[in-house]
Amino acid sequence: MIPVIGVASGALLLGESVTWIEGVALLLVLGAVSLVLF
Structure with a gap:
C-alpha cells in the first residue's frame, strides 16, 4: 500500500494533471x- x-500523493501534488474529481x-x-486488504 x-x-x-506514494504514487497517488505524487500525482496529486502535481495538480495540473490530476483534477480534484x-x-x-x-x-x-x-x-x-x-x-479489502485489511
Whole structure:
C-alpha cells in the first residue's frame, strides 16, 4: 500500500494533471482497496 499511496500523493501534488474529481475518485479507490486488504 505504501508505494501506491506514494504514487497517488505524487500525482496529486502535481495538480495540473490530476483534477480534484480524479483525486476524490482515487481516494475512494484507495479506501476500497484498503478495506479489502485489511
